[in-house]
């Protein structure tokens with residue numbers, strides 16, 4: 001049987017492991033943390049879910065970043081009600097990560113400019129789709145995407161970087177010898193963590 005991980009009975013280590021996995025997911029396309037599910041709440045209070053690509057994870061600041069089209073439902077929901085959550089289950093690590101907090105749209109500022117500058121051309125063109133995401137079409141192919149052109153800024157006007165400020169993190173590690181679950185809440189500059197029943 002595998003040795004228990006070092007964070008098994010170490011609360012601070014468990015939180016660090018959650019952030020380590022998220023940070024690793026940013027640069028590794030095969031990591032489950034690369035494509036978390038994002039939850040928002042619509043105007044009627046209904047939960048909405050979808051996949052996003054995780055673009056940054058800052059353990060020190062307690063923030064996560066992803067990108068979206070400002071014309072999309074998720075952008076509207078975040079603008080109206082910033083409550084948001086991300087979910088990942090890493091099967092190999094036997095670790096579920098849930099992050100809840102407040103999301104903020106960055107469209108016309110330094111955060112958005114830096115994110116756009118770092119985005120690949122093939123990602124940028126997605127923001128030039130017409131009509132806007134979610135618009136009903138007469139046929140499945142009745143939309144256009146701009147040509148890929150590294151110099152073009154097509155799509156920039158629709159591009160948003162979204163920063164999720166984590167307020168609560170719930171980690172669940174599954175092991176036959178006994179599961180471990182902990183909840184961490186932001187308290188000032190730091191985090192207050194506690195083990196909870198799985």
Ligand SMILES: Cc1cc2nc3c(=O)[nH]c(=O)nc-3n(C[C@H](O)[C@H](O)[C@H](O)COP(=O)(O)O)c2cc1C
Pocket residue numbers: 035048049050051052053054066067068069072073074075133134
């Ligand atoms: C693998 C994968 C990655 C995706 N990444 C993103 C992303 O980073 N940002 C985004 O806005 N949509 C992304 N999408 C599309 C969303 O899941 C969703 O279908 C779309 O953005 C519309 O969502 P909304 O109507 O809730 O705004 C991705 C979808 C898949 C399947």
